[in-house]
Amino acid sequence: MEHAFSNRPTKAKTTQNIAFWIMRSMTYTIVILATLIFGTIFIKGGSTVFQTSFPFVNTTFLFSKPETLHVVTSDGNKLQMGDKEWRAYSEKNPEAVIEDHKTYVYSAGGIFPCIVGTVLLVLGSMTIALTLGVMSAIYLSEYSKHGLFIEWVRISIANLAGVPSIVFGLFGYGIFVIFFGWNVSLLSGWFTLAFMVLPVIITSSEEAMRAVPKGFREGSLALGATKWQTITGNVLPYAIPGILTSSVLSISRVAGETAPIMFTAAYVVRDELPWEVSKLSDFFLQGVQALPYHIYVVSSKIPQNEYTARVQWGGAFVFLVVVLAIAMTSVVMRSKMRQKYRW
Amino acid sequence: MPIEQPTAKKMPVNKMPIAEALRTVQRPTFLGITFDDAMHYFFRGNATVSILVLFLIVIFLFKEGGGFFSQNVQNLEIYRKAGLEYVDIVRTRVDNHRTLGRFLGELRTKQLNLLHGDESALAGYDAAVERFSVTIDEYQGFVSEYTEVATGIKEKFKIGLDMEVAKQNFQREGKFEESGKIVIPEIDFATETQIFRDSVPQIKVIDEKFHTEVNASLESFPAMPSVELQPQLEKFKELVKLHQEDVRTMEKSLTEWNWQKPIPWYETFTSFIFGRNWLTASFWQDWYGIIPLFVGSLIIAILSIAIAVPFAIGAAIYVNQVATRHEQNLIKPYIEFVSAVPSVVWGFFGIAVVGQLIRTVSELGVVSWVPFFPIAERLNIATASCLLAIMAIPTIFSLAEDAIQNVPNAYTESSLALGATKFQTIWIIMIPSALSGIVSAIILGLGRVIGETMVVLLCSGGRIQIPDFSKGLGIFFQPVHTMTGIIAQEMGEVANGAIHYRALFMVGIVLFFISLLLNYAAQQVVKRYKISIG
Numbered sequence: 005m006e007h008a009f010s011n012r013p014t015k016a017k018t019t020q021n022i023a024f025w026i027m028r029s030m031t032y033t034i035v036i037l038a039t040l041i042f043g044t045i046f047i048k049g050g051s052t053v054f055q056t057s058f059p060f061v062n063t064t065f066l067f068s069k070p071e072t073l074h075v076v077t078s079d080g081n082k083l084q085m086g087d088k089e090w091r092a093y094s095e096k097n098p099e100a101v102i103e104d105h106k107t108y109v110y111s112a113g114g115i116f117p118c119i120v121g122t123v124l125l126v127l128g129s130m131t132i133a134l135t136l137g138v139m140s141a142i143y144l145s146e147y148s149k150h151g152l153f154i155e156w157v158r159i160s161i162a163n164l165a166g167v168p169s170i171v172f173g174l175f176g177y178g179i180f181v182i183f184f185g186w187n188v189s190l191l192s193g194w195f196t197l198a199f200m201v202l203p204v205i206i207t208s209s210e211e212a213m214r215a216v217p218k219g220f221r222e223g224s225l226a227l228g229a230t231k232w233q234t235i236t237g238n239v240l241p242y243a244i245p246g247i248l249t250s251s252v253l254s255i256s257r258v259a260g261e262t263a264p265i266m267f268t269a270a271y272v273v274r275d276e277l278p279w280e281v282s283k284l285s286d287f288f289l290q291g292v293q294a295l296p297y298h299i300y301v302v303s304s305k306i307p308q309n310e311y312t313a314r315v316q317w318g319g320a321f322v323f324l325v326v327v328l329a330i331a332m333t334s335v336v337m338r339s340k341m342r343q344k345y346r347w
Numbered sequence: 348m349p350i351e352q353p354t355a356k357k358m359p360v361n362k363m364p365i366a367e368a369l370r371t372v373q374r375p376t377f378l379g380i381t382f383d384d385a386m387h388y389f390f391r392g393n394a395t396v397s398i399l400v401l402f403l404i405v406i407f408l409f410k411e412g413g414g415f416f417s418q419n420v421q422n423l424e425i426y427r428k429a430g431l432e433y434v435d436i437v438r439t440r441v442d443n444h445r446t447l448g449r450f451l452g453e454l455r456t457k458q459l460n461l462l463h464g465d466e467s468a469l470a471g472y473d474a475a476v477e478r479f480s481v482t483i484d485e486y487q488g489f490v491s492e493y494t495e496v497a498t499g500i501k502e503k504f505k506i507g508l509d510m511e512v513a514k515q516n517f518q519r520e521g522k523f524e525e526s527g528k529i530v531i532p533e534i535d536f537a538t539e540t541q542i543f544r545d546s547v548p549q550i551k552v553i554d555e556k557f558h559t560e561v562n563a564s565l566e567s568f569p570a571m572p573s574v575e576l577q578p579q580l581e582k583f584k585e586l587v588k589l590h591q592e593d594v595r596t597m598e599k600s601l602t603e604w605n606w607q608k609p610i611p612w613y614e615t616f617t618s619f620i621f622g623r624n625w626l627t628a629s630f631w632q633d634w635y636g637i638i639p640l641f642v643g644s645l646i647i648a649i650l651s652i653a654i655a656v657p658f659a660i661g662a663a664i665y666v667n668q669v670a671t672r673h674e675q676n677l678i679k680p681y682i683e684f685v686s687a688v689p690s691v692v693w694g695f696f697g698i699a700v701v702g703q704l705i706r707t708v709s710e711l712g713v714v715s716w717v718p719f720f721p722i723a724e725r726l727n728i729a730t731a732s733c734l735l736a737i738m739a740i741p742t743i744f745s746l747a748e749d750a751i752q753n754v755p756n757a758y759t760e761s762s763l764a765l766g767a768t769k770f771q772t773i774w775i776i777m778i779p780s781a782l783s784g785i786v787s788a789i790i791l792g793l794g795r796v797i798g799e800t801m802v803v804l805l806c807s808g809g810r811i812q813i814p815d816f817s818k819g820l821g822i823f824f825q826p827v828h829t830m831t832g833i834i835a836q837e838m839g840e841v842a843n844g845a846i847h848y849r850a851l852f853m854v855g856i857v858l859f860f861i862s863l864l865l866n867y868a869a870q871q872v873v874k875r876y877k878i879s880i881g
Contacts (some may be wrong), residue, residue, distance in 0.1 A: 020770035024669050030661035031670075031678060034740055038685045041696060041737075139393030147387055148394075160397040166791070166866040167404065167859060168798025170831045174838070174855040178407035182843065199400050206397065230374075232386050253687070260689025263800040263831070267838050296691045296801075303695040304805055313699075320695050324688065331687035335680050 042324075049321020052314050064114055065318055070273065070298075071113035075311055077103040084311065086112035110273070110302050111312045115319055120278055121292030122326075124190060125269060126259050129197035133258075134251060136198070137205030141247075144206070145213040146235055165203040170263040172200045177267045188291040190278075193269025200264055201254040208254075212246030213239060245341055252334035256327045262296040270297035295323045408859060412852030414844075415635075419615040422633060422846060428536045428606045429500035430543045431632050434493045436597050436604070437550070441490055443590055444483040450586070451476050454579055461573055471569040478564040479587075485553045493546065498630070500539050507531050540606045547602055554598055558591060619853060625811045625828075627837070627847050635850040637857060639813045643827030646814065647728055647803060648796045650823060651735035656789055658736075659743035666744075667751045668773055679748070686741030694805035697734045702726050702806065705733075709824075719821030724808050729823045731807040735796050743792040750784020751777060783876035787869040794865035798858065800831040807832060830854050 055062050074090040076083050078100045085093060094100075140157075148154045176196030186192045216239050224234040262270075271291040281287050299319045306312050374381045380388075426432055455469065455476070462468050510531050517526035565584055571577045622636015666678050702725035708714065710721040754777050762772040778785070808826020811833070816822060834851050841848040 016768045016771060020768045023770050023774075024665070027661040027665035027669060030658050031665045034658055034662055034685075034744075035678060035681060037737065038681070044700065045692070045696065136393055136396050139390055140396060143390035143394040147390055156398055157394050160401045162870070163863055163866050164397055164401055166794050166798075166862045168800070168831060168862055170798065170800045170834050171404070171408070171855050171859050171862070174411075174834065174852060175404045175407055177838070178411045178852070179403060182411075183407070202397060202400065230383050232383050256687045256689075260687070260691070262689070262691045263835055266835055296689055299691050299695055300801060300805070303691075303698050308699060316695065316699065320692050324692050327687055327689055328684065331684060335684070 045317065045321055045324055048313070048317040049319075049324075052318030053321055062318075066114055066119070066322070067116050068114035069117055069275075070110040070115065070315070073108040073111035073311055075104075075106045075108070084112075106311075108306055108312050110298075110306065111315050115295065115298060115315075115322065117274065117277055117293040118295040118298040118319070119322070121270075122259055122295040124278055124292060125193050125197060125265065125294055126255055128190060128194035129201070129258050130251070130255055132194055132198035133201050133205050133254070134247075137202055138209050138247060140202075140206045141209035141213060142235060142240075145210045146231070146239065161203045161206055164199075165207075168263075169200060169261050172196055173264040173267055175199075176264060181268055186289060188267070188269060188271065189289045190269060190292055191288045193265045193292075196264045196268045197258050197261065200261065201258055204254045204257065205251055208250030209243070209247045212250065213243040215246060216242045245337075245344075249334055249337040249341055252330060252337065256330040256334070259330065260296060260323075260327050262294075262300055265294055265297060266300075270294045272297075272301055295319065295326075299323060404859065408852055408856045412849050412856050415619070415846065415849035415853045416615045418846040418849060419618065419635060420610060422635075423610050423614060423618060425501060425504055426632050427608065427610065428540070429504060430493070430497040430540050430606065431501065433540075433543045433601065433604050434490060434497050435632075436601055437486055437493070438490050440590075440594055440597060441483055441486050443593065444480075444486075447583070447586060447590060448476075448480050450583055451479070454576070454583065457576060457579075458572055461576070468572065475564060475568040478567055479561065482557055482560045482564060485556070489546070489550070489553065493543070494631075496542060500534070500536075503532070503534055503539075507534060536606050543604070543606075550601055551598065554594060557594065561587060561591060619850075623813060625833070627850075633847070635846070635853075637830070637854060639811050640828055640830045640833050640854065641857070642813050643728075643807065644797055644803075644829040644831065646822070646827065647731050647735065647807060647829060648793055650728060650732035651739060651796050652789065652793050654732060654736035655739040655743055655792065659740045659788075659792075660747055660785060662740075663744050663747040663751060664773060664778075667748050668769070668777070682741050682744050685737070686745075688738075690738065690799060690801040691805075693734045693738055694801040697730055697802060697806035698726070701733055702730045705730055719818060719824055722824040724824070724826045726806050726808040727824045727826045728807065728814070731803050732823070734802050734806060735799060738799065738802065739792045739796050742795050743788050746788030746791060747781075747785045750781040750788060753784065754780045783873050786876075787872045790865055790869040790872065794862055794869075797865070798831060798862055800835050803829045804832040804835050809836070830858050834858075 052065055053062050054060060071086040071088065074083075074085045074087070076085075076090075078093075078097070083093075094102075144154070144157065148157075173196065176192055176199075180186050180192035180195055181188060184192075220238045220242065221234050224238040225231075229237065269291060271293055274291065274293055278287065278290060278292055281290060299316075302312065302316050302319060308316070374383070377385070455472065458469060458472065459466070510529055514526045514529045514531070517523070517529070565587060568580060568584075571580050619635055619637055621638060622634055623638050624634035624636045625639050626632070626634040662678075662682065666675055666682075670678065705727075706722055706725040709717075714720050758776050758780055759772050762776045763769070767775070807829055809828050809832065810826040811828040814822045814825045814827055818825070834854055837847070838851055841851065
């Protein structure tokens, strides 16, 4: 069936096919690698968090405090116990022959205080960042005129976005912990994290507000509304879904960062839960345990073996699931939004 | 016609002509500011926050870090005044001698391989090595003796400093009586360091003996068992000659050594920026040189970008140009999804899996021909770079994909219309047009990688040293420490206001300016090389 217009292979076409296959393989390498990594963490961590019997979720791991793990051979039986259990056991069996007693810190119990701490950090810092960020965005999109001031604001935002998170940590330590004297506390952590995500929130909120058609504003102004009435009545209501969507993504960043809270808010271990305080001001001025910092501690300060793997992989799994769920929410919300708001 | 507010303020509405009164809007004011104006200023104030934060970062980094240089001057001064510098000059000889000894050890292994493990044939060689290595013994005795002296002087000085702090504290609290009681002992450095100057003749005697003995020991080396190794012995002899040369110049610097010699003003800066040692909490002398950390950060960043760029750009082109709509809708969000994974999880994964994986691979028989395999440390530059590459891919991918998306359709359409294949269009038209965007994506990715903390802290091995560049590609399998890692690791252990604390803030300042620089570079690339659409 050879004819002049048949799909004959030429040099250019062969090159194209080879090049496309190379690029395709690169793309799928990334996808497969990422899937493998997620899979490893899900399988290894899932065995800690889930169980085969009711309630199918390991509630001790999710809802109790970290403890030291004791691994002992008592009267020939190999036992693994948490700290409390171990004390009760040694009181009950004083004559037991204890051999080969090893302890691993943080390897028993669960990660409840870390989850609580992370939630508190995210709530506080997002409140601060959203307030400041949305206000700035309103100015940038509704009031600003070209000029030196706006130029400066934009340069600052662009540069703030590139500052490494550890530098934010140093800054937070210098200003909040030392200069304001808040010490290592929730409050210091909130402000440090809030300033870190501020540029992201400003940029995305501004985008969301600019997406509201100009006609909405003009219609409102033409009917005699003031600028304030226009913004609150005809711009913000339509922009808020967009602002929230993009903000969800910055929640995953706030929840995931370790470096800024290392010296501003996080404790390695703390016996009381955040709400176990004597007076209200203590609540804000207390350090908390946080999930990312806890993962750092258990992966660097204790050895890697069969006894510690449980808490290491379990912690990483819970953390990853939380952060990815937040990111997933953002992606789903965004696609829903695109379908809903069309003007 | 615009509303004229001023007239409205001057004249009550009921006295105006009707037409004008209808056009006038009266709003409640407070101190002459309407509610709308107030909101305007309020929002404007909020917009100032980002400028303010950037300023505060600069101010507080410099406030905490700025004192470093004056404290470092003191650090360097006491190094000289207490004679530590003097002892270190002699110590250099001992260190150089040891390095030469190691060279001889390597040579011995090579000979042994050649002789199939026949130890007895090496008796002559071993005797010569022994003879060579004992020549340094007297220096060693000298160093350990005078180390004590110098540490003693430094200790006295430190006690004086502590007392001064205590005295100032008393004075601040108004307890002048107590502060008067503290008498800070004057340290007479001239007498204290006399002992060093007195030791110069002794050193000269040792030097003479050293030269003759070394020469004699060189004579005693037997010929190598094979012709191929002979040049190595010759090389060794040349190195020894250089070593002796060094000893002679050092003799001169020892004679000229003077505790009073002032430290040049720029020394405190150069010792930080070009210092090759980062040594803290040592009993001898602390050094704060950023080079080992900077080099560590740089090598890791460059390697990870080198790994990430082909994948990220390849995927960006594929997803944007080649992929079907279904593929696009799945792959793009998935890769962006990867960017949400927290860095500490990557770091943990590196410690738990990747490091061991790289080591296991390097121990396989198949790759045993690679000179630096199997690797010694599982946490090294390569481990950290692999993980950072995975982290950087989504960043570079998204930005590069945007850049490709922004290439005007007319460009590609005209290329296709002229009969070019799709790949030719991509290669010749699209990539050059999007190049500025792609380059700026790479620069921003580099910025992200250099500033990344947790992965390098957990996976780079944490050894503070400049990697050995002589190892070729093996350099990528050495452990290093990084700028971000050192801050995260040591910040929790230092006392506020101490020189070490300030040094860490200085590292933070360097990081801050690197990030500003990269940001600026990325913006300039886009601005300058943007192809105008028209």
